[in-house]
Amino acid sequence: MSAIDSSRVTERAASPRPTWRSWAIWLGALALVTALMHATRAALGEAHVALVFLLVVLGGSAGAGRRVGIALALLAFLAFNWYFLPPYGALVVANPLDWLVLFTFLVTGIVAAELLDRQRRATRIAEQRADEIARLAKVRDEAEALRRADALKDALLAAVSHDLRTPLTTIKGIAHEIVGGANAERAEIIETEADRLSLLVDDLLEMSQLDAGALPIEIAINTADDLIGAALQRTQGILRGRPVEIDLPEDELLAGRFDFSHALRVLANLMENAAKYSPDSSPIVLGAAVSDGTLSFVVEDSGPGIPEEERDRVFEPFRRGSQVPRGVRGAGLGLSIARRLAEVQGGSLRYEPRGGGGSRFVFSVPAAEARPPE
Amino acid sequence: MAVSEQPLANAVLVIDDEPQIRRVVRNALQPMVSRVLEAATAREGMDLAAAEQPALVVLDLGLPDLGGMEVCRDLRGFTAAPIIVLSARHGEREKAALLDAGADDYMTKPFGTLELQARVRAQLRRYAAATPASSRVVAGDVEIDLTRRVVTRAGAEVHLTPTEWGLLRAFVSHPGQVLTHNQLFRKVWGGSAGDAQQYLRVYVGQLRRKLESDPIRPRLIRTEPGVGYRFEPGD
Numbered sequence: 001m002s003a004i005d006s007s008r009v010t011e012r013a014a015s016p017r018p019t020w021r022s023w024a025i026w027l028g029a030l031a032l033v034t035a036l037m038h039a040t041r042a043a044l045g046e047a048h049v050a051l052v053f054l055l056v057v058l059g060g061s062a063g064a065g066r067r068v069g070i071a072l073a074l075l076a077f078l079a080f081n082w083y084f085l086p087p088y089g090a091l092v093v094a095n096p097l098d099w100l101v102l103f104t105f106l107v108t109g110i111v112a113a114e115l116l117d118r119q120r121r122a123t124r125i126a127e128q129r130a131d132e133i134a135r136l137a138k139v140r141d142e143a144e145a146l147r148r149a150d151a152l153k154d155a156l157l158a159a160v161s162h163d164l165r166t167p168l169t170t171i172k173g174i175a176h177e178i179v180g181g182a183n184a185e186r187a188e189i190i191e192t193e194a195d196r197l198s199l200l201v202d203d204l205l206e207m208s209q210l211d212a213g214a215l216p217i218e219i220a221i222n223t224a225d226d227l228i229g230a231a232l233q234r235t236q237g238i239l240r241g242r243p244v245e246i247d248l249p250e251d252e253l254l255a256g257r258f259d260f261s262h263a264l265r266v267l268a269n270l271m272e273n274a275a276k277y278s279p280d281s282s283p284i285v286l287g288a289a290v291s292d293g294t295l296s297f298v299v300e301d302s303g304p305g306i307p308e309e310e311r312d313r314v315f316e317p318f319r320r321g322s323q324v325p326r327g328v329r330g331a332g333l334g335l336s337i338a339r340r341l342a343e344v345q346g347g348s349l350r351y352e353p354r355g356g357g358g359s360r361f362v363f364s365v366p367a368a369e370a371r372p373p374e
Numbered sequence: 375m376a377v378s379e380q381p382l383a384n385a386v387l388v389i390d391d392e393p394q395i396r397r398v399v400r401n402a403l404q405p406m407v408s409r410v411l412e413a414a415t416a417r418e419g420m421d422l423a424a425a426e427q428p429a430l431v432v433l434d435l436g437l438p439d440l441g442g443m444e445v446c447r448d449l450r451g452f453t454a455a456p457i458i459v460l461s462a463r464h465g466e467r468e469k470a471a472l473l474d475a476g477a478d479d480y481m482t483k484p485f486g487t488l489e490l491q492a493r494v495r496a497q498l499r500r501y502a503a504a505t506p507a508s509s510r511v512v513a514g515d516v517e518i519d520l521t522r523r524v525v526t527r528a529g530a531e532v533h534l535t536p537t538e539w540g541l542l543r544a545f546v547s548h549p550g551q552v553l554t555h556n557q558l559f560r561k562v563w564g565g566s567a568g569d570a571q572q573y574l575r576v577y578v579g580q581l582r583r584k585l586e587s588d589p590i591r592p593r594l595i596r597t598e599p600g601v602g603y604r605f606e607p608g609d
Contacts, residue, residue, distance in 0.1 A: 165462040166392055168484035173398030191486070198484050216467055218600075220555075221572050223579035229590045230599045246455035246590055253579045259465045260575075261600035372573030374535045 022064035030056050030072055034079045039089060041084065046098070048104045049084045054112070062120075069113025077106045150212065164201050166318075168194050203333040206265075207317065210340045217259050217345055221350035221368045224254035225287035231267040231286070238272050241278065247287025247298070254288050255370035256295030262341040263297075263365065266349065269338040270299040270361045276302035278358065295367040302358040311351055317341040382498045383429035383603070385409040388435035389419030389445070390460065395483075399432055399460075401495060402487045416440035423453055430498055433477070435461040443475045450476035456497035466600025470554045473601065478550065500550045510557045511546050513594055513607045516585050518546055527585060537562065537570065545595060545605035554602040578603060 033052055037044055053076040061069025081091050085098045095100050175190035209215040225248070232244065248254070267286075274284045278301035285300040306314055317336040335349075342349040347365035354360040381606045383554035386407050388399045391414050392576040398411045411426055416437045425433060431449060435442035446457060456478040461468070469480045479493050509520040520543055525532045534542065544553060553561070559571055583590040596604045 111387065163462075165483040166395060170392075170394040170398055172484045173395075173487055177401055179392050194484060216465070218467065220575065222575050225579050225582065225589050226575060226597050229592060230597050232591065233597075234599075248590070252584060255576050255579070264599050321375065368576075370576055370579075373570055374537060 001207065018064045018068045022068060026056070026060040026068050026072055027075070028066055029059070030075055030079070032362060034076075034083060044084070046084065046101050049080060053080060053105065054109060057109040058112055058116065061116040062085050063118075066113050066117035069116065070110055073106060073109030073113060076109065077102060080105060084230040160201075165198065168198050168201075203337060206337055206341075207333060210337070210344065215262075215341075215344060219257050219259055219345060220261050221255055221257055222263070222276035223370070224248060224256065224297070227258075227260065227263055227267060227297070228286055228288060230260075230264050232273060234264065234268045235271045235275070238275050239284070243283040244273060245283050245285045245287075246270075247262065247289075248284055249289070253288050253370045254295055255368040256365045257368045258291075258295075258347060259345045262345055263347075263363070266338045266341050266363050267297055267299065269334040270363065271348075273334055273361070274299050274303070274359070277301060290367045293367050294364045297365075298360060299361045299363075300354050300358060300360045302354075303354050305357060305359050306351060314351060315349070381406065381408045382495060382502070383407045385411055385426055385428045386432065386494070387411040387413065387419060387426065388432045389413045389414065389416065389429040389437065390432070391436070392400045392434070395434065395460070399490065402490050403432075406491065406494065406498075419445070420448060423449060423455075427453065428455055430455055430494060432494070433457055433459050435459055435472075441454070446472060446475040446477050454501075454531040454570055456501050457594045458493055458497060470556065470601045473552055473554045474556050492578065496550060501587055509551075510548075510606050512527065514587070514592065518542065520546055525585070532584050534581070534584065538578050538584070541577055541581055545603070546607075549605055549607050552598050552602055555599045556602075558602060 006280065030053075033056055037049055037052060057069055057072045057076060062070040078091070081093065081102055085102065086094050172191050172194045175187045175194065179187040181187070181189075198247065205321075207217070228246065228248065231259065234237075271284060271286065276282070282302040285298070287298045287300075289296055289298070315335050315338075318332045339349040342363055342365075345365065347363060349363045352360045352362060384407070386403055386409075387587070388396050388403075388410060390396050390399070392413075393414075396412050396414075401410065403410050407429070411422050411428060412582045416439045419433070419437075422428075431448075431453075433442065433445055437445065440448075442461070443458060445585050446459070449455075449457060457476065458479045458481060459472050459477045460483060462483045472480055475555050478497055481490065481493065511518045517524075519525070523539065525534060525542070540562040541558065544558055555574060558574060562574075563571055579589070582592050582595055585594055586592045594606060596606055598604055600606060
């Protein structure tokens with residue numbers, strides 16, 4: 001939330017430009033009182049004249065602003081001299097003491113105009129600040145309400161995830177106990193479905209943590225060997241013996257700066273995606289290379305690829321492509337989570353069509369020196 | 375799987391406030407041990423652990439009366455028995471912190487019965503072996519002799535740098551045990567923080583490339599993602 005911008009407020013509070021109408025009114029008023037006083041000049045003392053002129057100057061300052069006020073003061077000064085200080089009809093002053101009267105009048109008029117104007121400006125600034133504060137308070141209230149709703153959603157998701165995992169453990173445990181009995185097949189389905197539910201809970205929790213910016217990140221120097229090995233291990237169950245070609249330089253250890261757990265999730269999601277969308281026996285290529293200070297992990301499959309018009313959208317949550325084969329299940333969170341996990345650790349994830357058909361996902365992170373000091 | 379073999383331990387202790395989880399753990403472990411003790415609170419669990427000296431503790435993190443980290447530390451004050459932590463939260467950082475606090479293994483709910491049995495069996499075996507780790511290890515075609523500072527692979531001597539030696543020594547001295555990154559830092563570099571520390575994982579990568587026949591699918595030095603490494607000399 002931004003603080004009140006005082007320069008902007010001050011600028012807006014400056015005296016408004018007087019309109020020609022207010023000029024006309026106040027110059028007219030000055031002319032009128034001058035005429036009236038001129039008609040009764042014999043009965044008026046200098047003090048009366050000065051006070052009446054001062055009234056007009058103050059009125060002009062208050063009503064039409066500083067410019068009008070000062071103009072009135074100057075004109076009244078001239079009129080005072082011309083009509084009301086002897087010798088009349090000339091800008092000359094016979095009695096030197098009258099100069100004192102005249103200048104006191106001028107200074108009083110101008111200072112009064114200035115003071116009035118300053119006061120008016122201060123009032124206007126105060127009003128604008130009050131408005132601004134009210135507006136910010138409203139924005140803050142709205143932001144606070146949003147934040148609370150968001151926090152509530154996260155707390156709810158976390159609690160739901162937590163409270164779901166405990167009964168899921170019981171369900172799996174009991175299913176396992178009856179696997180040996182007459183309903184072995186059904187018990188196995190219960191276990192598998194419990195696992196699926198658990199993965200969905202993980203995805204939703206991760207999404208909400210990403211949304212809340214609450215995902216802990218621990219960047220360290222890690223090796224490509226280690227990450228690829230861990231990804232192979234994690235996806236063992238999903239790959240079910242499907243061939244994986246590893247494309248890594250044999251004589252060189254590659255290293256990068258990334259969060260191992262999140263990077264593992266990215267790579268595992270990409271491999272799972274590749275396994276889902278390509279024929280069962282076709283190999284998946286998993287590789288890494290360093291160029292221009294970037295360590296890039298590549299996952300390639302021989303599936304149908306992604307049509308050009310869908311390429312931007314595959315990373316959106318709950319989005320599943322039109323090429324999804326029958327029987328493939330999932331919430332459509334895998335790629336969306338992968339891209340966001342890549343980005344929160346300073347990396348990127350992009351799609352490229354693979355030459356010769358299929359998809360190619362490139363996950364890049366900053367490279368690191370792989371020959372440490374001994 | 376019929377398990378009618380000799381019980382692996384006399385008693386194990388389950389500390390969990392959820393009766394259903396205690397039931398699942400009890401049913402999973404009963405075939406393997408003589409007695410499964412149960413406690414619903416940390417206090418009760420600590421009293422039972424002190425009185426019965428169980429060979430292993432299965433500890434839930436979400437106990438109503440005390441945090442998991444504290445329970446781990448308190449248990450470590452009087453027993454060396456393996457502690458396997460159960461948690462509904464999943465996070466490698468939390469896992470590493472628990473291992474640093476004295477836990478031996480960690481499982482995220484929902485876990486499977488077979489997985490639990492395997493972890494318990496591994497911890498009980500490791501604890502029962504309890505003999506100091508051997509200074510000479512043969513694993514596949516790799517032979518490690520810590521006293522003579524010699525490593526051979528398929529009969530040929532492998533040259534290791536001093537840091538790689540430090541790492542290997544730490545691994546060999548704790549077979550089958552997860553060593554967190556922090557624990558490895560302390561064992562290899564002592565208390566001193568330096569530039570070399572941040573390359574821990576690179577040193578492990580180098581060591582693997584020298585010892586493992588397939589460094590992408592390592593058999594000796596396994597990765598525990600986000601937590602650390604585990605040395606598996608094999609049976």
